[in-house]
Each structure stands twice: as C-alpha cells, then as structure tokens.
Amino acid sequence: MSFSLDTAALSPERSTLRLHGRLDALTFGDFDGGAAPVLEQMGQGGTVVLDLSALDYISSAGLRSIAKIRKAMRAREGHTLLVNPQPQVRKVFEIVKAVPVSDVFSSVAELDEYLDRIQKRVLGGEDDDV
C-alpha cells in the first residue's frame, strides 16, 4: 500500500491525521474513507490537524480530498491546519495556492504553540483578534 492514514489522537476539539506515502488518484479514496469517521466525531469549532511530514507525494486528486476536509471543517466553523509538508507537497500547494500560509506550520511544536495561544485568548477574555 502506497498510502496509509494514522488517526491516533482523536477528540472533538482537535484531531490529528498523519498521512503516509502518496496521496493520488489511486489512494485518495482510502484517505477519504479514513477521514470520514474523524470528521464525523469533530465538534463545532474543532481543529483538524493534517500531519504531512510523512506524505511523500500529492496529486490533484489528493488536493481535492484535502479541500473536502477543509470545506467540511469550515462548515463547522472549525479549522484545518497542515503541519510540515514535504518539498513535493509544498511545491504543489504553492502552485495551486491550496491553503493560506497561516494554516501551514513547519513543525508540531510550532503548531502546539499556536494552538496554545488560541486557547489562552479564548479562555482569557477574547481581547485579541485572530
């Protein structure tokens, strides 16, 4: 199998999907299938983190799957964040301007820091704009 999905840490607020291998016209079905239960259990305003550090390759079919997840999360007023895209994936994203730069993080640590900041702002009086 050239693609695999790791959905270890799931919660309605924040779920992380780890993608492995190649996401293309042959494998996007697997990804869609694996991501569907995760999206179902996501709560309103939740965050889906796609960990791309192990994703070697993406094609337009894979982009469409990621777009579907982003649309679904947007419908729930949530976020889809991408972590550590590899060169090929990053190149494809840049070409098609797939996601806003603010939604892409170079590492999990950076992501955690960002999420913590968000959490504090939400909890501490909402005087900060996003």
Added chain:
Amino acid sequence: MVLRSIASRLAAWVLAGTLLVVVAGGFLLFRVIREQILQQTHRESAVLAGDVSHRIQHRLDKVADTAQTLAALIGPRPDDAETLISDALRHNADLAGLAAAYVPVSMDAASPGRSPFVSRQGDGRLVTRDLLKDPAPYWTQAWFRTGLGCSVGCWQQPFFSQSRQRQLVNYSAAILAGGRAVGVLNADVTLEWLQGVLQNLNKPKGTEAFVIDRQGVYLATDGPVLAGRRAQDELVAALRGDTDEPIRHTGILAAHAGAPVWIYHAPIDGTHWQFGLVVPEEQIYAGVRRTFSVALSVGALALLSLTLLTLVVTRRVLSPLGVLTERAEQVAKGALDFALPTVRRRDEVGRLTHAFDRMRHELADHLAELGRVAREQQRLASELEIAQQIQTALLPGAHFLDARCHNFELHAVLKPARTVGGDLYSYFMLHDQRFYIMVGDVSDKGIPAALFMARAITLAKALAPRAQSPQQLLQLLNQDLCRNNDGCMFVSLLCGLLDTATGHFSMASAGHEPPVLWGDGAPRLLDIETGPALGLDEEATYSSRRVRLRPGETLLMYTDGITEATDASLSMYGQERMLACLARYAAQAEGDPAGYLLADVEAFAAGHGQADDITVLALRWHHAGADGSASMLDLTMPASIEAVFDALRHCDEQLASAGVAQGVRDDVRLVLEELMVNMAEHGRPPDGDARIELRMALAADAVLVDLHHDGQAFNPLLSPVPQLTGDVADREIDGGLGIHLVRAMASDFSYAHDEQGNHLQLRFILPS
C-alpha cells in the same frame, strides 16, 4: 588609296567614257572622210591619167606625124629618102632612128640608097646604113611585113636592137604608090625616151606612171625598170576593162611591194597602149591620217585635262567626305569629341556633315544612356548575387548527421534554375528532439518566388515551436501567408516531423508531390492526402499521415523540378523514371541518394537544360539507438487507472535507476498522473476502449516524454487557467487544478491532435 577614292574613279570613268566616244566617233568620221578622200582622189587621178595620156599621145602623135609625112614625101621621091630622113631625124630629138624600105619586087627597091636607115647613136651622132646591105633581107623581117599592112601607120611591138643595144619601139607607115603599099617608113623611139616622157610629166609626188601595151608588156615606167616585162594577169585583165574604173592592186611595183595601190588608166589614142598612174593607197590616206593623229593628240590632251579637272573638282567637293570617313572610324573606336569640316554649301555633303554632327550628339547621349543602363544592370546583378547568397544562407546545410544519436542522416540538394529560385527546403531540431523537415516549391520563379520563399521559410521556422504537428504548422503558415498576399503567390509544401528517438514520422502536405519511401523493398510513393497550397485559402485545413521509419529506410522528398524535367524530345522525367532511378540506387549505390537522383535527372535533361528549380531531400533512418537519449520506456496500455499507475511505477523505477533526482521524478510522476488519469477517466471514446502509448527517454539535460492517446481530443494547453483564491476550499471541485499543475511542472509541453488521436510531448529539464 588614291585609286580607291571616288574622285579617282569618277575621273577614270569620265576618261574612259569620253575616250570611248571620241575613239568611236573618230573612227566613224575617219572612215567617212577616208571614203570621201578616196573618191576625190579617184576623180582627180582619173582626170590626171586622162591628161597625161593625152600629153603622151601628143608626143607620140608628133612621131607618127613625122613618119606619115615622110612616108608621103618619100613615096614619090625615093631617091631623096636618105636626105629627108636624116634631116627629119636631126630635127626631131624624140626619134631614135628612121628607116625607109621598099618591097624588093620593084626595081627601085633594088637600087642602092633606096633603103636608108639613119639612127642616132648614144653620143648624138647620126649614122646611116643601107638596109639592103644587111645580111638578113629586111623584107623577111617581121617589122617590115607588119609595116606594109599599116596603111595609116601603126605602132609595133617593142624589140631589143642588137646593133644599138636598146629597147625600142617602132612606128610603121606604109609608103603608098598608086594606092598600093610599096614600102615601109619606120620610125624608132627608144623606150628610154618614153620613160623620159613619163618622168617629165608633172604628176603628184609619190605617184608613178607606166605605159603598157595590149599584150600587157610594160613599155615604160618612171620608177623601177620594168620595161619589157609582162604585168600580172589579173592586172592585164583589169586594164582591158572600163577605163573609168580605178583598179586596186597589190604588188605591182617593187617600191610598193605588198602595199596596195590604186591604178588609174587611160588609153593612149593612136596606139594600143594604155597609160597607168599608180597612186599608193598609203599616200591617199596619209593626209587624213595625219590630220586625225593630230586631232587625236589634241583630243587626248583635252581628255587628260578634263580628267585632271574632274579629279581636282571631285576631290575638292568630296574632301569633307574623307574627313567624315576618318571621323566615322573614330566613332567606331568610341571617340565622339572631334572637329567636323566646315560646311561651305548646303549640298549633299553639307547635309551629310550636319547629319553626322547630329548623329554624333545623339550617339553620345545614347552611349551615356547605355552606360547608365549597364551600371544599373551591373548593380542589379550584384544585388541578385547578394540575394542568392542570402537565399543560400536561409537554407540549412546539404548534409545533416544527427550528431547526438546517429539515428538519422539527411541529404539535401537545391539547384535553382535561375540565380535565385522559389524552391525551398528546411530542417531544424526543436528543443525536445523533434526534428522538422520541409520541402516546398513557390509558384513562379525568380526574385518574387525567392522573396516568397524567404517569407515562407522564415515563418515556418518561427511558427514551428508553436505548432504541435505538421498539419498545424501548415495551417498556421497558411494563415500567415494568406495575409496581404495580393499577388496570389502560393507555395506547395511537404512538411514532416520526426521523432528522433523513435523514428515516428508524421507529415502533412499542402499540394506537394508525395514522398518516396524505400527500405528493403522497391521504392514506392507514399499516398498522402494533401490540402491546398499555402497562401490561397485562409480557411484551408490539412490532414496528416504518420509512419514509423524502420532502420535502414529512406524517405525522399522532392519538388516537381525532378518529375517535370524534360529532355531534348520534350518528354518528362516523371515518377516512373524517378522510382526506377531510386531502385537502382537502393540496389547498389551508397552515399547521397539526393545527389544520385539529381545526377540522373541532369543526365536526362542534358539536351534541354534546367527549366525549373530542383530540390531533393532524403532522410535516412539508421536507428542507432545507444546514446544519451536512449529510450527508457516504451509502453502501450489500456486507458485504465490501474494500468496508468502500473506505468507510473515503471516510470519511477526507471528514472530512479537512471539516477534522476527525486524532485524531477516527482514532477514527472505528477504530470503523467494528471494527464493519464485524465485520459482514463474522461477521454474514453464513445465506441470501445482507448489506448495510451507512453514513451520516455532520457537526454543529457532533460527527460523526454511522448504521450499518445487515441481517445477523445483534448488539448490541455487550451483549458482555462483556474481561479486561484488561495484556498482550495473556496473552489468547486473540478479538474482544472491538475492541468494547471501539469503546465506548471513540465519544462516544455506540446500538444497535437490528428486522426491518430492526441499527441503530447513533454520535457523536464534536469537540474544541473
């Protein structure tokens, strides 16, 4: 030079003409005058002859009178005979001797002294002799007997007297007694006397006179001694004729031996003699001859003067002509600046001089004009030469060997009929190792054709990278050439595109001759559907044909200069001969097939010359294979997702094993996936399954991919650029992203569609 001049000839002709007239007239006049002179001489001489004969007669009459008187006196008195005779002789000096003799029968006769004979000696003494005492009796003598018969007296024959040693002639008169002749009185005169008479005649100088008797014996002449000799018979006969008729005779006298003379004769009355006056003809004419020679001399002098005058006048009148002749020779040498003779009169020469002057000026103008034209032509020629160099520079080399892979070899030859021509050939490599070949023929010849050819060849090269296939190139070219083509020039073009990796050759024809292909078999014409020639119909479309060249095969393209070459008998070379020639080449020859064919055509048309531009281009496919752009992959698969991903895996493995960097491999994979998935999902034809052909090759600096799909036409280059908002979630889901990725990833990308389907060519540059 002098003799050749008009003046000399004119003078000579004048001289000759007048000479002829003068001589002819003179001769005629001479004849007439001579005749008149002759007649006059005849008259005068006849009168003179008559006169002279009278005078001689007068002298002779005196002798005769004396004799007759004496005979009358002596007859009755014979005794006084001697006295009378002596006295008579003494008083008449004309007489040489006198004799009286009687017939002997009478008594008187026998008496002595009755027959005296007195003769005059040479010293003038008178001697008397008695005839009776002569030893021979006188009465037996002829003179006596004849004398007896001459009762009235008669002249006898001349004779030679032995006693006196002289030529004599005697006059005899009978002595009558009683009416009967009893004796003879004989009077002698010498012929010298007669000759003296003749010599003393007052006759014209140069003439001669003679007396001749009835027998034709000369009695006397005043010239040479002819006395006693007999004249020629014809003269004698003539003398017996009419006395009024002058006789023309030749050779009568020694002095005039051989020269003709005129003889005027008159009878001497009382005798049987004739007097003749001899006038040499020469003498008659001498006067008129002299006159005429004088006249001739004067005439000749006059003629000579006339000739000289003519010569001088003509030379003077024609002298400007000589100058004009020299000037004309100068004109022939190119010199036009010279002085002409002054015109003195408005005669022919004057008009000629004026005309010559005009001619010189017009000639100078004309020469200047000619020089200008020549310079212009020279300039045009040099421009044409430069044009030829430029045109030649437009053509690529005559031999092309694919240096990178030795997969193919190309020979070309172009031979314009004039300095510049309308044929063209071109070939060039596109960046993706695709090789364009074209051969074309512009309508018409010469400079317009050359310019149109330049336009066509330049446009073709410029448009080729944009065109994805030969038929598209033809279409683009056609549209461009139709623009502003008011002259309705057109070009037939056969255009081919060779995949230098695989030997796939697609071609399209715009009204051009079909190409020839041969390998192991006989050369054959490739049937190819052709569209209209370029430049005529803007809407024209072209179809293509695709062949795959096998190793060793040769494809030959040519223009109609080959097939329409004509020999001396105006028969055309034609396709049959061309195919036969190429078969001969294929059987044995090595080297350049284009040159081989051209040589054959030139030998065929040797007698007629080249009428049209000739172009031949031969492409030989070697398929050497092993090289930098070796084919890595050549797959044919059904258009299904599974097969596509199998192929992608193969691709990736090949690239990886070839050491291609990961980034490039990912790009190749992404592009191929997008394209092939698209083909598999959307390109299925309505009837049955489609197939995908994938070929990949690795060149030194790039990965080359050739993708062919026989499904529905789809040109990825023409799909619109998607709206990129910065978030894929903003978009409706569609295929636009994939094509966008393809266009972004591939370094070069070309698309063509023909009846075989879609052809995509891709190139990925390797990072250096």
